[in-house]
Amino acid sequence: MSVSEKNKLVEYYDVAVIGAGHAGCEAALACSRLGLKTIIFTVSVDSIALMPCNPNIGGSSKGHLVREIDALGGEMGKNIDKTFIQSKMLNVSKGPAVHSLRAQADKQNYSKSMRNVLENEPNLTIKQGEVCEFVWEDISNEDNIQYDKQSKSNLNYNQLNSKSNNEPLVSQDLFSYYRNATKKIVGVRSYTGATYMCKAAIICSGTYLNARCLCGEAITYTGPNGLQAATHLSESIKNMGIDLRRFKTGTPARMDGKTIDYSKLSEQKGDDRVIPFSFSTDPESVQKEQFSCWLTYTNEETHKIIRANLDRSPIYAGIIEGTGPRYCPSIEDKVVKFSDKDRHQVFLEPEGLYTDEVYVDGMSSSLPEDVQQAMYRTVPGLENCKIVRNAYAIEYDCINAKQLYNSLQFKSVNGLFAAGQFNGSSGYEEAAAQGLIAGINAAMYILNREPLVLDRSESYIGVLIDDLVTKDNREPYRMMTSKAEYRLLLRQDNADLRLRKYGYQVGLISEEDYKKVCEKETLILSEMDRLKNTFVGASKDVLSYLDSIGSTPLTTGVSLAALLCRPEVTYENMAVIDKDRPSLPSSVTEQVEIELRYEGYIDRQKKQVEHFKKMESRKIPVDLDYDDVPSLRIEARQRLKEFKPLSIGQASRLSGVSPADVSVLLVYLEKGNNR
Amino acid sequence: MYSDDTIAAIATALSESGIGIIRVSGSMAKEITNKIFVGPSGKRIIDKMQTHTIKYGYVISLDSTEDSFRDNIIDECLVSYMQGPKSFTGEDVVEINCHGGVFVVKKVLSEVLRAGARLADPGEFSKRAFLNGRMDLTEAEAVMDIISSKSDSSLKASINQLSGNISKKIKELREDILYNIAFIESALDDPEHISLDGYDEKITGLLEKWIYEIDKLIRSNDSGKFLREGINTVLLGKPNAGKSSVMNLLLGQDRAIVTDIAGTTRDTLEEYIKFGNIGLNLVDTAGIRDTENTVEQIGVDRARKAAENADLIIYVVDSTDLNNNITKGYIDLMNSFSNKKGIVLLNKVDLGKNFEKIDFPYPVIEFSTVTGEGFDILKDTITDMFYKGLGSSSDEIVITNIRHRNLLEDCKKSLVNVQQSVSMGMQEDFYSIDLMDAYSSLGKIIGEEIEDDLATEIFSKFCLGK
Structure with a gap:
């Protein structure tokens, strides 16, 4: 509730974005760039695009997300390219599908630079203040009829089941689902009582909702980094009939770099040749001086201190109610759960160029301050360390994202979207990816256009959102390459080829x-074609080339494409026997090399994708009355009614829906079709 | 779930009489059948076939050419072709009508599968018929009821057919594989903490071990094994009981040296024969007796060894030379192989039948290599022994077993893919993709990864009952 009922200030916008973290920034930029009058709220303008935890962007599979955000027209990739201080391509000794970029950021610069981008966006208004209430209306029948008119797919079984082999650029059907909502957003109200009328609102509240920070016995009701928590909005969200739950996460201490003895640490340098995140960044512009990270280890002494003080850890003492992530355990969790390990890796990472603060990666904790200091000081290099900021755990309100469609709109409230940690995810990149999609789809909603829904076979973003909205996530969700079943196709190197078209279609990518x-795609295909149809035999040149690279001699003629499958052969070194090759940019030859070398594997996944697409394209009508479907098991009926899956494919991924239920559903839909 | 690959299955109840139909459905139905069927003159004719017509010819083995087809005939058949959508499933359908007989029908099916079809899950034809709009509303209602009420029990039934040991073994393998997937994935996820250095060597050893164990499981699946490889059969008996003559009769030619001097066969002789509908890997052995002759003794040892590896032991007894001592010798011999299936041939009955009835622990057949007496009874007895219980009355056991075997082979294929990736120098992230497939194939056997194809097993009543 607002403090002042007397404040009669009313402003009018198209979109209100609540929160200016990584999700909020992408959402607000997408909306305003698509021509919508947008306002973004933050509890502190100084905390725009704040990195309250680790000082890096990217990493395994997260780097993929950043590339995809960039391909679609988002900002994260460009911003880290401007503000990184070290960059590394991870997993280069592994296959191309798992190569992943990770850059250390200058945190302050990252935040400042993003704020600058926001400030320069003509349609975007930045407002410091806490949103504490939604203004909504119940949807009348008339509205519903209106949605019907807006929706292209008038519900007709034949149309819904028609097999469209060319997958739609944007989902053809989701829009019609919106008419199932009972409410719609018309505005938001700030704590100071001002009203901001809007057609859509996007919740990007991160870890701020009813946040509580724990450092041993010391508990503060603040957001990350001691910032003001948002204590009012949860109530208003619940009043709209949305269920909230509590998650927990944590961060390690920051050390004063002057108190670290670097002579005892091993240096971790960046790559010699830096590859930018953004497809639009000039690669030469990112070749600059880099700063090192440092590696050290915990030891038995560290573990002894932790074990002796477990009773003072809020988690082990049972004070924390929220569910924490298994993949990012606190140091006390590591010591308890992996008691056979006598040491754990610790990375010391600079927080920026203009600060001495150093992030202690690998040792997040919610132990009390005195224990923290004792524990950190057992680590080689940190014997005399001084803690600038204590490690802490944070608990916050979030939702089970099953209440959302894949468009990230709430099923029950039209115009209300959500993104980021509020949806139960974790990580800057996951947040930004959702922010971008929520922003795009809020715009599509207002512009009466079909929402953009990426599927699991074309992007990590699709996997991320589909996992969030269909699976029972019991902990903050983090992206991993193993979650992408078609990962050979979803490489960070081809994100532009996969997703630029959607960015263009939506309006965030220029025609140029x-x-x-x-053009790149055409060049790739024609060069692949040329290599498949250029044959070499056991000529003197070829044999001496093969000998020079330690490859077995040829006995019969083969295509250059076939030769490229040999591990020793590269597109580059093959030049000596391929004299007539066209001159092509390395971004093209890289794709040619990957696509040909791994063709067998890639083709196998493409086949699986065909099957997947078939299931996804079998749509379930929005008004399907599951009570009318005979023979569904009770549990499945409940799940389906609650979830309202868009397609048979999605229904089959719901927990509690067995394959037999899916068959029953298929037969039922087909029955309707034959009627 | 719903896919459009080409499937095949036996569409009639398996029994020794009447006609057996193999149904092949899907876009590749014609192409696949064409690989294993020739017209009476040996020419491939299926590809030019008109819809809704029938052709006469031979199902031949996949490896056979048009020239060598006569040596590779599996059965004489009628093949009908129905182009979709005017077919049972609404897809292209080929039906192969063959001469009943469990072995032949299964052999034809196995050739169709080898030629590229996937074994249909029970009821998959009916389901496809539905999804292609080939069944009416009432049937649809009934089918939905059946899927939901029977899918669980059918899954359980299929799992129950696995012996405790096999499912335990599969669970162990699964755990082992999963552990390794998890290891690779965690190293990909966090390359700075977990290293895959030296992992190639480790996985190479593991793959060998896993494939060895999967192979063992595949072999342990009797019906599958007999279908593909024939029954390992050993002829055992005292010297000069006529084992080699029996073998020659079965072979139809004089392969073993036959003399009336006891102990002529000094080594084991091995032949593969088609014995009616049944494939036998027949091993003739040296006669079992105490001997001073070293060479002959080696033969005797080998005979015993062959018997230990056999699926079936045929004891050849000279009916003209029976006394208490000899009878006791045979019974001792049989007792020492009491875990094997066995048949007793009372040979040389053409020389008279004045012997007393003896209580052997196995079926006894009066036999003559001269007159051929007992030959048909022997054939029937073997068929009964190996295919009864798998045939007519309980189709599901056969299907399930073939299903299990296919999944094991899928699993093996995935593991072999990993081996190839390793030897081709592919990076570790490629391994885990195929390992995941191997894991999920095994999961389908024990029902731990419940996919809808398992649930649709229930359709079998509609399918096979048609």
Whole structure:
């Protein structure tokens, strides 16, 4: 509730974005760039695009997300390219599908630079203040009829089941689902009582909702980094009939770099040749001086201190109610759960160029301050360390994202979207990815256009959102390459080829940029074709080339494409026997090499994708009355009614829906079709 | 779930009489059948076939050419072709009508599968018929009821057919594989903490071990094994009981040296024969007796060894030379192989039948290599022994077993893919993709990864009952 009923200030916008973290920034930029009058709220303008935890962007599979955000027209990739201080391509000794970029950021610069981008966006208004209430209306029948008119797919079984082999650029059907909602958003109200009328609102509240920070016995009711928590909005969200739950996460201490003895640490340098995140960044512009990270280890002494003080850890003492992530355990969790390990890795990472603060990666904790200091000081290099900021655990309100469609709109409230940690995810990149999609789809909603829904076979973003909205996530969700079943196709190196078209279709990518990708694609295909149809025999040149690279001699003629499958052969070193090759940019030859070398594997996944697409394209009508479907098991009926899956494919991924239920559903839909 | 690959299955109840139909459905139905069927003159004719017509010809083995087809005939058949959508499933359908007989029908099916079809899950034809709009509303209602009420029990039934040991073994393998997937994935996720250095060597050893164990499981699946490889059969008996003559009769030619001097066969002789509908890997052995002759003794040892590896032991007894001592010798011999299936041939009955009835622990057949007496009874007895219980009355056991075997082979294929990736120098992230497939194939056997194809097993009543 607002403090002042007397404040009669009313402003009018298209979109209100609540929160200016990584999700909020992408959402607000997408909306305003699509021509919508947008306002973004933050509890502190100084905390725009704040990195309250680790000082890096990217990493295994997260780097993929950043590339995809960039391909779609988001900002994260460009911003880290401007503000990184070290960059590394991870997993280069592994296959191309798991190569992943990770850059250390100058945190302050990252935040400042993003704020600058926001400030320069003509349609965007930045407002410091806490949103504490939603203004909504119940949807009348008339509205519903209106949605019907807006929706292209008038519900007709034949149409819904028609097999469209060319997958739609944007989902053809989701829009019609919106008419199932009972409410719609018309505005938001701030704590100071001002009203901001809007057609859509996007909740990007991160870890701020009813946040509580724990450092041993010391408990503060603040958001991350001691910032003001948002204590009012949860109530209003619940009043709309949305269920909230509590998650927990944590962060390690920051050390004063002057108190670290670097002579005892091993240095971790960046790559010699830096590859930018953004497809639009000039690669030469990122070749600059880099700063090192440092590696050290915990030891038995560290573990002894932790074990002796477990009773003072809020988690082990039972004070924390929220569910924490298994993949990012606190140091006390590591010591308890992996008691056979006598040491754990610790990375010391600079927080920026203009600060001495150093992030202690690998040792997040919620132990009390005195224990923290004792524990950190057992680590080689940290014997005399001084803690600038204590490690802490944070608990916050969030939702089970099953209440959302894949468009990230709430099923029950039209115009209300959600993104980021509020949806139960974790990580800057996951947040930004959702922010971008929520922003795009809020815009699509207002512009009466079909929402953009990426599927699991075309992007990590699709996997992320589908997992969030269909699976029972019991802990903050983190992206991993193993969650992408078609990962050989979803490489960070081809994100532009996969997604630029959607960015262009939506309106965030310029025609010029889109055409570049189309040209690139043409060049790739024609070069692959040329290599498949250029044959070499056991000539003197070829044999001496093969000998020079330590490859077995040829006995019969083969295509250059076949030769490229040999591990020793590269597109580059093959030049000596391929004299007539066209001159092509390395971004093209890289794709040619990957696509040909791994063709067998890639083709196998493409086949699986065909099957997947078939299931996804079998749509379930929005008004399907599951009570009318005979023979569904009770549990499945409940799940389906609650979830309202869009397609048979999605229904089959719901927990509690067995394959037999899916068969029953298929037969039922087909029955309707034959009627 | 719903896919459009080409499937095949035996569409009639398996029994020794009447006609057996193999149904092949899907876009590749014609192409696949064409690989294993020739017209009476040996020419491939299926590809040019008109819809809704029938052709006469031979099902031949996949490896056979048009020239060598005569040596590779599996059965004489009628093949009908129905182009979709005017077919039972609404897809292209080929039906192969063959001469009943469990072995032949299964052999034809196995050739169809080898030629590229996937074994249909029970009821999959009916389901496809539905999804292609080939069944009416009442049937749809009934089918939905059946899927939901029977899917669980059918899954359980299928799992129950696995012996405790096999499912335990599969669980162990699964755990082992999963552990390794998890290891690779965690190293990909966090390359700075977990290293895959030296992992190639480790996985190479593991793959060998896993494939060895999967192979063992595949072999342990009797019906599958007999279908593919024939029954390992050993002829055992005292010297000069006529084992080699029996073998020659079965072979239809004089392969073993036959003399009336006891102990002529000094080594084991091995032949593969088609014995009616049944494939036998027949091993003739040296006669079992105490001997001073070293060479002959080696033969005797080998005979015993062959018997230990056999699926079936045929004891050849000279009916003209029976006394208490000899009878006791045979019974001792049989007792020492009491875990094997056995048949007793009372040979040389053409020389008279004045012997007393003896209580052997196995079926006894009066036999003559001269007149051929007992030959048909022997054939029937073997068929009964190996295919009864798998045939007519309980189709599901056969299907399930083939299903299990196919999944094991899928699993093996995935593991072999990993081996190839390792030897081709592919990076570790490629391993885990195929390992995941191997894991999920095994999961389907024990029902731990419940996919809808398992649930649709229930359709079998509609399918096979048609």
